[in-house]
Amino acid sequence: MANLYADKQWAAFREQVIELDGGVCVECGRGRPDGVVLQVHHKHYISGRKPWQYDPSDCETLCRGCHAREHGEIRPDSGWEYIGEDDLGDLAGNCELCGTAIRYVHYVLHRHWEQMGVGTNCCDALTGTREATETRRRLGRFRRFLASSKWKRKHDCHTIKHRGFRLAVVIEPTGCRLVVDHVQGQNRYESVLHAKEFVFDFIDSGKAAEYAKRRRLKS
Known part of the structure; x- marks a missing residue:
């Protein structure tokens, strides 16, 4: 299941839900311009269904804080697993942990939390590794190899x-x-x-x- 949250279909579906909700948290009304990180919450889960195979009405946009309250949990600071990455080409994304504009999105997952797309530094901090840093460097080497x-x-x-x-x-x-x-x-x-x-x-x-x-x- 971890790899599903690194799939571009999930990223596209997540942005669709956020756009349908007006780009704001449905609980507190704040959006990315307010410095909050927006996440998509599944109101219910259906066995065997992929995260993006739900109707948008089955999901809602919540900021990170409201999402934590919805689950009755506090986001874990450790125990995260690195599951994939994406190169957006420029600073087109935002880290779901700190809100910083990012080019490289690193996907992490925790057994007690939903997948997040975060920046390199936040990824390394959550996973306790340097996987994101090394992956970003590898992507740079690969691009230079192709363009040589x-x-x-x-x-x-x-x-x-x-x-x-x-x-x-x-x-x-x-x-x-x-x-x-x-x-x-x-x-x-x-x-x-x-x-x-x-x-x-x-x-x-x-x-x-x-x-x-x-x-x-x-x-």
């Missing part, structure tokens, strides 16, 4: 030398194929982007270095 001027394209092949590895993405009728240091991969990728994302993760995670070390030992 070192990528060369000749006919149906994209090539680059990255962190000591010679990479090639070969476009074929059945999909894209990866070649790393002249070793051809067996997998096929539906697009150049998917192939580049895979090979970026392969190198960035350190798995490529481990693989290269094993090959050297065998030879």
